Amino acid sequence: MxxxxxxxxxxxxxxxxxxxxxxxxxxxxxxxxxxxxxxxxxxxxxxxxxxxxxxxxxxxxxxxxxxxxxxxxxxxxxxxxxxxxxxxxxxxxxxxxxxxxxxxxxxxxxxxxxxxxxxAGRSVSEICHGDVRMRPSTGEVFRAGQPVALSRRELALLEKLLNARGVVLSEDQLKDSLYGMDVDVESNALNVHIYHLRRKLGKGLILTERGLGYRLGEPLSAPGARE
CATH class of the missing domain: 3.40.50.2300 (Response regulator)
Structure with missing residues (x-):
């Protein structure tokens, strides 16, 4: 947030x-x-x-x-x-x-x-996207019912994309949400965080819209997954 x-x-x-x-x-x-x-x-x-x-x-x-x-x-x-x-x-x-x-x-x-x-149009605190679930109040994230450890920046990036519900967000919008307005950010910093989220939560979680930015991919569910 x-x-x-x-x-x-x-x-x-x-x-x-x-x-x-x-x-x-x-x-x-x-x-x-x-x-x-x-x-x-x-x-x-x-x-x-x-x-x-x-x-x-x-x-x-x-x-x-x-x-x-x-x-x-x-x-x-x-x-x-x-x-x-x-x-x-x-x-x-x-x-x-x-x-x-x-x-x-x-x-x-x-x-x-x-x-x-x-x-964001939600009535409950937990955010679900396929087999990915996030609890913003505690910073907990689960994939197919299994806990996934994310860094503070990764949590902020995931929450921003989940709340956008498929709307394309520019690199500047995402960098602001991760670092704020007065922090000098390395050119590849955002790409590094996106790479780690894809590796931990699935390649299809974040889609690249060339020349525009990034958006949430279609939800992918794991059959029979339990927490």
Missing amino acids: HILLVEDDDLVASGLEAGLELHHCVVDRVRTGREARAALEHFACDVVILDLGLPDGDGLDVLSHWRRQGIDIPVLILTARDAVQERVKGLEAGADDYVLKPFELDELAARLRALVRRA
């Missing part, structure tokens, strides 16, 4: 980044509304955590700008504003969830996964 974190408090942001990375997330952090608007113009993420008290204005203005532009990415507001009318304003402005500070990290991670799950 690739998260854009819009938070100007360094202490809160550093804690969130460290904690969410333990939940198999890639986190990009910006400090201002201006940076937040620019970020979504240059890269795609799965979900946004948005603080309301930003140095250059109200986070609700940023949210309203995104919705006017047709940007429908899930947004979770994370704020200390606990009045009922503030929560109503946030949800009516287009937020998908509203969490108050202080918060429990495990609950926050679960809420973020729920937003991404709904955006």
Whole structure:
């Protein structure tokens, strides 16, 4: 799960980044509304955590700008504003969830996964594709009922492709989901991760669309497979 974190408090942001990375997330952090608007113009993420008290204005203005532009990415507001009318304003402005500070990290991670799950059209946490099953909350992956050990990058790549449900994703989209926007990535890094996923989960799992990117292949099932 690739998260854009819009938070100007360094202490809160550093804690969130460290904690969410333990939940198999890639986190990009910006400090201002201006940076937040620019970020979504240059890269795609799965979900946004948005603080309301930003140095250059109200986070609700940023949210309203995104919705006017047709940007429908899930947004979770994370704020200390606990009045009922503030929560109503946030949800009516287009937020998908509203969490108050202080918060429990495990609950926050679960809420973020729920937003991404709904955006992908799923109602359950486990993702199934033929004989491949993934549990994003725990990082567990099974093929034909047998556990498969994946690295953090491989998990992020698999989840991104599974949530895309066959839509072609460009190399830039996949690199952003694995590394974030400020990391210099070697030219063959993505190909290496794709090679390892194909080796561990089947050659037909990921298909190459020349000149466009990659997409999920047709599900292949192993008859009689059990976990």
